Amino acid sequence: MRPGQILVADHAGVFVIKMVGDVRLTLCISFDQFIDDMFARENFSGVLFDLSDAEAIDSTTLGLMAKISILGEERVSARPVILSTNSSINRILDTMGFADIFTIVGELDKPVEATQPLAPEITDNDEQIKHKVIEAHRVLMGLNRENQETFTDLVNMLEGDQ
Numbered sequence: 001m002r003p004g005q006i007l008v009a010d011h012a013g014v015f016v017i018k019m020v021g022d023v024r025l026t027l028c029i030s031f032d033q034f035i036d037d038m039f040a041r042e043n044f045s046g047v048l049f050d051l052s053d054a055e056a057i058d059s060t061t062l063g064l065m066a067k068i069s070i071l072g073e074e075r076v077s078a079r080p081v082i083l084s085t086n087s088s089i090n091r092i093l094d095t096m097g098f099a100d101i102f103t104i105v106g107e108l109d110k111p112v113e114a115t116q117p118l119a120p121e122i123t124d125n126d127e128q129i130k131h132k133v134i135e136a137h138r139v140l141m142g143l144n145r146e147n148q149e150t151f152t153d154l155v156n157m158l159e160g161d162q
């Protein structure tokens with residue numbers, strides 16, 4: 001499996017977030033910082049996630065994606081679009097309840113490029129990473145009962161370690 005990478009671009013306020021390879025929590029700090037920066041922009045009008053080259057996405061990343069959907073709905077009353085062609089990833093999106101907060105498609109009318117890579121965060125701050133993991137999983141838990149049951153023990157364990 002290829003190492004994970006997140007590429008981003010801004011097309012007149014529509015942000016393209018392309019995930020490539022095996023996307024894991026090593027990117028969570030820089031991805032969360034990007035989310036803050038994206039929503040700070042005055043021209044923000046929507047998000048397109050391109051998962052067509054993603055091989056796997058962990059639950060922390062999924063939680064950050066859900067955070068984007070919730071904040072985007074609050075900000076511009078629009079659901080982000082997810083382009084996903086991988087049946088395994090589609091199953092995960094379905095299981096997590098993403099169809100309720102995203103528009104999920106299997107193809108686009110024309111390609112959209114994302115070229116600026118987010119660098120994996122190199123940090124010795126395990127507490128900062130743990131906080132982001134807890135936050136992302138709490139967002140997922142808020143989506144539906146199944147997610148709440150799935151992630152409650154993990155969140156409780158991580159919070160107990162604080």
